[in-house]
Amino acid sequence: MRQSSPTHWVQPGSLDMQVHAALARSSGSLSLISGMLAAIDWAAHLAVSPGKRLELLCLALQQGNRLLHYMGSAHAQASDLPVADRRFAAPDWQRWPYNLWHQGFLLNEQWWNAATRDVWGVEKHHADLVNFAARQLLDMFSPGNYLLTNPEVLRVSVEQGGNNLLTGLQNCMNDMVGLLLEQPANPDRSFLPGKDVAITPGKVVLRNDIMELIQYAPAGEAVYPEPLLIIPAWIMKYYILDLSPANSLIRYLVERGHTVFCVSWKNPGPEDRDLGMDDYLNAGLHAALDTVNRIVPGQKVHGAGYCLGGSLLAIAAAAMARDGDPRLASLTLLAAQTDFSEPGELGLFIDESQISLLEAQMQEAGTLSQTQMAAAFQMLRSYDLLWSRVIGQYLMGTPARNSDLMEWNADATRMPARMHSQYLRRLFLDDDLSEGRYPVDGKPVALSDINTPVFLVGTVRDHVAPWHSVFKLHYLCPAEITFVLVSGGHNAGIVSPPGHPRSQFQMRTRPAGGAYCPPDQWAAETPVTEGSWWPAWQTWLAQHSGEPTAPPRLGGTKAERMDDAPGTYIMEK
Template sequence: MTTNDLEAQAPVGQNVAKLEANLSRVEELTQRLLKVMGQGRTVAPSLQGPSQELYVKAATAYMTEMIQNPAKLIEHQLEFWGKSVKHYVEAQHLLAQGKLEPPTDETPKDRRFAHELWDTNPYFNFIKQQYLLNAAAVQQAVEDIDTLDSEEKKRLRYFSQQMVDMISPTNFLPTNPEALALAAETEGESLVAGLENMIADLEANDGDLVVTLADKKAFTLGKNLATTPGAVVYRNHIFELIQYAPTTEKVYETPLIIFPPWINKFYILDLKPQNSLIKWAVDQGYTVFVVSWVNPDAGYRETSMTNYIEEGYLTALKEVREICGVKKVNAVGYCIAGTTLALTLALMKKRKDTSVNSATFFTTLTDFSDRGEVGVFLDNDFVDGIESQVEESGMLDSFFMSRTFSYLRSNDLIYGPAIKSYMLGKAPPAFDLLYWNGDGTNLPARMAVEYLRGLCQDDKFATEGFDVAGDTVRIKDVTVPLCAVACETDHIAAWKSSYTGITKMGSKDKTFILSESGHIAGIINPPSKKKYGHYTNPDLGLTPEDWQDSADKHEGSWWPRWDSWLSEKSGKKVTARTPGDEKHPVLAPAPGTYVLSK
């Protein structure tokens, strides 16, 4: 052996030593991991998944189907067996010939398997193909069940897909080629970094594993998020009222107040200047107010929908009128805040209060006869569990809400981020939208149950009437001029359900806009991006499907179209208003104090 040979081997020895050191570090971190994992909250089974009744019904229905129509099920089983055996034989045949290459791959494209080794390495390609064959077989088995009702079938389809997604080979280190290759390339450093990321997430959430989606150190509210200049001009125990500083010499006489959902924080409407709906509205010459809701704790146990309407909406509307010296305002409600705005308008109709000149609804459900994708979590098994949890704690913890919405897009919001953070050891991105998504809020116990039972489950507002402040209000009582914006791929507020609710309202002046994209991206879609288009159709007497089929497609954001509609409802131009007045002194600069509460 020459000196050159020894020198060539030295780096290898160093690499092995580095790998051993990293693996030793992994052992140390594992002990720390086991310690913190024991600190997590105990979550009731009713909040972990559907009741066993669903699976019992599914199994019974499958057995019934097998007895009544065995030929169909046997055909599908044989098809699955045939594909699996053929796949195995083809892979073995190539190996027998000494060819280290995968067999023909006719499985559908799936972005989870984007790494090249899924296509080029025979071992990983075999695993991928067989997983996708198995997944298709599970989906087919669910579709073969014809004796479940449509809602049960929808739930079975959803939860079986969750199981299939959970056991994807990408989610496990031994069957994730990208993670294994990176671990080898970095001598195990990626695994150490991944464990450190996991432990940091567990410690930050008291033992609950919540994947950090965005770099929390990259953003500070008021500095690089929620930066539109303004001030808190009113505060009570429910909300802070923020008035934004004008950027034009003249403004429309009728002010605009925006009610964001209290399920999340308001700054989704004011992320960065270039995608801030609030800043854009100010720049169009509107006097803009926004409600920043309190993040409730257990002390808000008895806070109800009536409290949100009386001490939230009606109070905010009154304060805006006083500050601006006007008799009428224009109002916007987003998601659940739009639902509650509709309840408020119906109550105001009963009270002969005409102080809202027009209303705009963003991704709002008022008719819950079809609850869309989120409906899988709105049956009694889950809602009973939520009711028990809030009775004990006094509030619906943001942990449960965040987890529910994340599971509606589990590959994008749970498994994908977990793979990058925990297996690849990558730091979370500096992404403003994901930062906001992780900044959740709690819901008061009483209000949460009223919303889930009375609106989501019983659909009272669109049927027999919903009780608010001693009155029974109905959807037909909403009679102000209105504009509604729904989103085509919205997984929280299905656009067809939103459309149905709008058609049932009593207003004679109605405009409906369908934006491309989803619950957030379809709304936060500034004109400068020139990204998502939108549909319009003045005929609201059509079914949702016929409305879309005959609608006009427009390129670009719906914001300018809404501006044209809203400006006609906003009166003449007057001298721009600075935040507050003598009776409403500046209490704090925007974005206020409530938004900072964790």
């Protein structure tokens, strides 16, 4: 199963590899050289741009004048504040001197954003990196992060006689112990796979060295004839799609007459270092598809992929179209990119220097660890994932919020070194898939060969797969595309069952061969529908399916013993 292809699997000399791996360990897996080059590029070009410096001087004077005007206004109201921000929305922040402190901080943020943007001659990647670094550094000095400059914390401390600070200190110590031990400080979980989440009934109908395939038991006496095969991302456990019963997309589909199969990827260890993208395609997706065809013979299959699982499914669909394989009835791509030229802020961590550093570290360890991935995503959403926790749990002393989605998010997985290197280089760095260079079985595939109907979902606040990037499939593939833009982020936008508060979506279909509509124009012209997008997808699947029939046997005609869902791979740490 494990194939040896030297392409894009860099194996540096032993000494160089050891040095780079040591650098990665000391820098939190971030390339300091890449950051230094970006800073030099920005600073050098700013130094020879007198017009930009004059513009920044004028901006600083304007901001100072606005703040002085606000200070001198005896009847200033919240609506008179120069800058509004959700971090300082509470009424406590509108009192002196806290209003001046947080306004000065926000104006400083504005100035540095202007200083790191639109500097003549700076490479875009370097400009984005400097802008991101400036925001991260400024976030550290927000007045909301400190006891004496946060009026909400001071008020609560007075009301509780300082008990919140004692509780916060205990929360902090528990987290520090967990960090040192590389495990949760509190091992008790409220949502256990197989007990509280991932409990939709089913059987493991295939297990190999890379994945388990789960077939879910039918909920009624009739099902649509075409089965649905779900391919989740291998950088996380599949049960985000099968959380609590009221929150499970898989259960929702099963209860509405679909025969659902889902891949559960193995959590790789150092011994799996040489697993590559071809292994995930062949022993993962294709092995699953072959098993679905055996259990439900004579029927085409609806394919659905989430995140990188959707990218893998798109690769497989293009190869099948190229080779005349007609087994797919439709494609559903959930927050999945096929063009990686603009991956959003995730692209800040993807350049030659950064990838080479990761490759050296993975060459030693064999995998990319959960903590490394978590740290990268934490930086992308530093306020939501870091500073709000500092304020809430350490200063306010409030207990950590607990939900099935949050516990799933903490149940992280690793990635094999070879595969991680290949997808970073071939998909993100070189963008081979969208440009027709990505090889399957030694021949490149083209997304333009796909002719099956596509249901494409993007989320408004996606920090992993920005919806503008997801939308690009419209000019890469001539097939019929139904695009849905949903509220929420990369995870919460997908896990959005009926009845979920404040859910809404936009949806429009471009017919096969239809004219291209730019994404912002699409968003401006497409009406908003309140509620969950799940019923719209289920209706779309039903429209592309035949008349209901008797459900297939679990496992088909095989008589061998099958384990119950959710299987064993989901339990691996």
